[in-house]
Amino acid sequence: MNILLTGASGFIGQHLYIRLRQEGHRVVAAIREAEQFKMVFADAETIAVDYSRDHSANAWLPRLSGIDIVINAVGIIQQTAFQRFSDLHQKAPSALFDACELAGVRRVMQISALGAEAGATSQYHQSKFAADQHLAAKALDWAILRPSIVYGPGAKSTGFFRALAALPVTPLVNAGEQLIQPVHIDDLVTAVIVCIEEELAVKAEIDLVGPEPLSFKAYLQCQRQWLGLGDLRPLSIPYRLARPLVKMGGLLKIGPVNSESLDMLIQGNTAPVAPLVEHLGFIPRSVENELKRTPSQVADRWYAGLYFMPGVLRGCIALLWIMTGLCSLLLYPEVKSLDILSQAGIEGVPATLSLYMGGAIDLLLGLAMFSNRWMKPALIGQLLLTVTYTLIISCLLPELWLHPFGPVTKNLPLITATLCLLVIWRKT
Numbered sequence: 001m002n003i004l005l006t007g008a009s010g011f012i013g014q015h016l017y018i019r020l021r022q023e024g025h026r027v028v029a030a031i032r033e034a035e036q037f038k039m040v041f042a043d044a045e046t047i048a049v050d051y052s053r054d055h056s057a058n059a060w061l062p063r064l065s066g067i068d069i070v071i072n073a074v075g076i077i078q079q080t081a082f083q084r085f086s087d088l089h090q091k092a093p094s095a096l097f098d099a100c101e102l103a104g105v106r107r108v109m110q111i112s113a114l115g116a117e118a119g120a121t122s123q124y125h126q127s128k129f130a131a132d133q134h135l136a137a138k139a140l141d142w143a144i145l146r147p148s149i150v151y152g153p154g155a156k157s158t159g160f161f162r163a164l165a166a167l168p169v170t171p172l173v174n175a176g177e178q179l180i181q182p183v184h185i186d187d188l189v190t191a192v193i194v195c196i197e198e199e200l201a202v203k204a205e206i207d208l209v210g211p212e213p214l215s216f217k218a219y220l221q222c223q224r225q226w227l228g229l230g231d232l233r234p235l236s237i238p239y240r241l242a243r244p245l246v247k248m249g250g251l252l253k254i255g256p257v258n259s260e261s262l263d264m265l266i267q268g269n270t271a272p273v274a275p276l277v278e279h280l281g282f283i284p285r286s287v288e289n290e291l292k293r294t295p296s297q298v299a300d301r302w303y304a305g306l307y308f309m310p311g312v313l314r315g316c317i318a319l320l321w322i323m324t325g326l327c328s329l330l331l332y333p334e335v336k337s338l339d340i341l342s343q344a345g346i347e348g349v350p351a352t353l354s355l356y357m358g359g360a361i362d363l364l365l366g367l368a369m370f371s372n373r374w375m376k377p378a379l380i381g382q383l384l385l386t387v388t389y390t391l392i393i394s395c396l397l398p399e400l401w402l403h404p405f406g407p408v409t410k411n412l413p414l415i416t417a418t419l420c421l422l423v424i425w426r427k428t
């Protein structure tokens, strides 16, 4: 089959892409950044799309030439100024489905989400439901798959939940009693493959869930045990207190935390498994059994333990440079600063220039840390500057290496921390 797979670069998309190719299908990956995708899948056939813009059937028609099946796996969990639920979940998929009808692509599979139904309160679910309804009204061979929380290798939510589970004390809203029914990524992929290859689930809406519900707390306990950390140490937080904290987490961009995802969790996320078994002919695996089957590795434990560190490191490094800049420019007495410079043989206009230019550069390098776009160049600048300062001081004031407060030796962990952040920082 010739399959157009949108969202092929995402967690679900990549798993689908690999398996569909393994099954012998030709898969066209409809994505935003082909170059990045080809770094992983060198022989990939790609096509450029952007759901924030592609809102007309005409934009999609040329991309459907020679395609038998379309699978839509694009989505976001948090909105930004440029990535709106209405655009990504509703307008672009609806235009794509219209184009399928016009181009005669009969089979369309929509990866929706459990809870996308009439009366849903979150914008996430409402926008998904709008596209589902648009598709369901079409005379196509559609299937709407509604996964619960999907877990497995590469799942962003799994990474976050494991990090929560690995904390010395795990905060749980209302004692973590909410019921969820996570489904493993391989079961989701199998569901799609079965739909395609056995032509099952035509005009069907299927909830993709695990075999039975479990509480959020029990889910985190499974993850903690899997990491080899023993029993969860829960700290129950009442919903009214959790909400403002989560709002703050959303502003600080900590994991997938935001008010809407908290409310979705509070509402629970479960469904009967029988329709899945009936339609697709297999029983999904349980979290407990799946985790037992694949023991955790050092990398899993590192990732869970260090999950929150890039954000903390980013804040601390930014603060260090901002404070250094402010001290040089405003807070530390100018006479004392100039005195230090004179000990290094820098005096007069060069000393004043060094003090104020150095301070301004430090301040800028600190402020740049708050911009995703500028953080990487700022880190490189900080590295170069710290190494340069260290070399200059080593030549002009070598006695500072023996200073009891360690003003120069502290540069070594700073250089290491900056290097670490440069390596581990990823786009989120």
Ligand SMILES: NC(=O)c1ccc[n+]([C@@H]2O[C@H](COP(=O)([O-])OP(=O)(O)OC[C@H]3O[C@@H](n4cnc5c(N)ncnc54)[C@H](OP(=O)(O)O)[C@@H]3O)[C@@H](O)[C@H]2O)c1
Residues within 6 Å of the ligand: 006, 007, 008, 009, 010, 011, 012, 013, 031, 032, 033, 049, 050, 051, 052, 073, 074, 075, 076, 083, 088, 111, 112, 113, 114, 146, 147, 148, 149, 150, 151, 155, 157
């Ligand atoms: N993961 C779950 O637990 C879960 C549960 C229920 C439902 N779902 C649904 O399943 C779908 C896939 O989820 P996922 O976990 O794979 O998410 P993901 O890892 O965040 O992947 C999202 C995909 O959407 C693409 N995308 C984002 N903005 C785009 C845009 N403007 N134009 C084109 N493509 C864009 C991303 O491309 P880039 O790589 O360019 O960013 C990526 O390929 C979503 O619809 C989600 O709502 C997921």
